[in-house]
Amino acid sequence: MIVWTVLGVLQLVSGERSVAIVNGFYKPREPRLGEFPFQASLMLRRNKTTTTFCGGSLIHIEWILTAAHCLENDGQPLPVNSVQVALGSVYTNGKNAQKIPARSFYINKKYFETDGGYDIGLVKLKSNAKLGRYIQLIKLHTNNGESLIGTTAFLTGFGIIDDNYHQPETLRKAILHIDSPNKCFMNSAKSNEICCTSTISEGKACKGDSGGPLTIIRNRKYLQVGITSHLSILPLCKISFNNSIYTRVSAYINWISKVTGIDFTKFNQN
Template sequence: MSRGSPDLVTAAAALFASILACECITGGNEAIAHSRPYMASLQFKKTDTFKHECGGFLVAEQWVMTAAHCVLQGGQGIRLVLGAHSLAESNDLKTHFTIAEVFRHPDFSINTYDNDIALLKLDRVAVLSDAVKTLEFQRDGGTNPQTDDVVSTAGWGAKNNLGSRPDKLQEVDVAVMLRTLCGRSDYYGKGFTDNMMCASARRKDTCDGDSGGPLVFKGVAVGITSNGGKKCGTARKPGLYTIISRFTQWIDGTMQQ
């Protein structure tokens, strides 16, 4: 086959398109504005501006749940935004908070991302509205999704492996994968623990910046977006999610503080 032949050009174009489209959050769609009023944007201060770095979700009027790896340095320099759809546009529905206290799970492992859950106590109680609402989370004894069940997640994370970020909230549906598959040595091996589930779909995944957002099943948060492969959408490194119901006792004890 000679260089520049139609077949080679077509193949190269398809490869480039797959990189740009990426098997990640862009496999979904822009969410309807404020259809997920529990979503929070964790924004870290960069010089004189704040930049979105992680997601979270409101579980009580003064509490946001997120991933522990999002707040390794505590809450200093973080602005938390509720009521957002567009991160850039100004509107009266957005509310900015500082974080009064950060509670990371004491057994969180940066090596395996096991126990990747944190609770953030806001500096004040959030005023609930059509754009700001709490999300119920799954408790111990509740029904978690099983293999092939469709779950959904959302975030302002990267749209592709080149790092492009959306301004408006994106959402995507994925399916829970077989646990024994995720625990295989060519997937996550021993790093896949009882506190995790993995979920994926063809050309659909969460990506950098979606961490901390909720995995939702039948209107209830069952997981927290945690980790995945170095590249979004890698077939054998699907998205990893912390199983919330495994931490009921820790959540209750923390939120009583």
């Protein structure tokens, strides 16, 4: 196993020190309101304030799809009454959003039983989301046998925009490329994960983007193929070769259907 020191990494990428992910000297990609109407923001309520800490996607009027690690802390689920979901807003602080408290969390049990992987969870809303111009459902990818390598994908999230933990005021978008697993230093191809590469100018996943949707465009509509899970090797985002790994949605369609009681091989597939 290669051990990277912070000093060694900075020396290796010294030519990129003046460049920040998504932001910095590159003009940030800030989606307009309604461009990603399925984007959800998980907000933690504490001391009468709310803070965005993870992303998610609206897959049904009462269900949010997200990452398992967004719903737990040190192996224990977060208090359900401390989390609310913001929909229909491009603002990190949830301005003008439809905010709905969480009713319950569901984490894939194998997430706790294995060392990595199975990073998928569901949030059931306390009341149904009201769909409209800026709030819509996302269609889920269901064909787990399909190779997605070579496909352009899009990451959206409210995550930090540099390695100094600065957070954006609005939603950001990165352009990614679904690539071979070895580009994310995976030991072998995994049917339940997706590896994505990108340049720094195209954008990188970073802390706070977790749980958000990885989408592709098919038949002129967005299709969710992944859930933002983790970086491939380092906790630093401002490195061109530090790619990102996503939970593959199609590998968990049966689990999602079982938990929700909704057959997602048929629901919203038209």
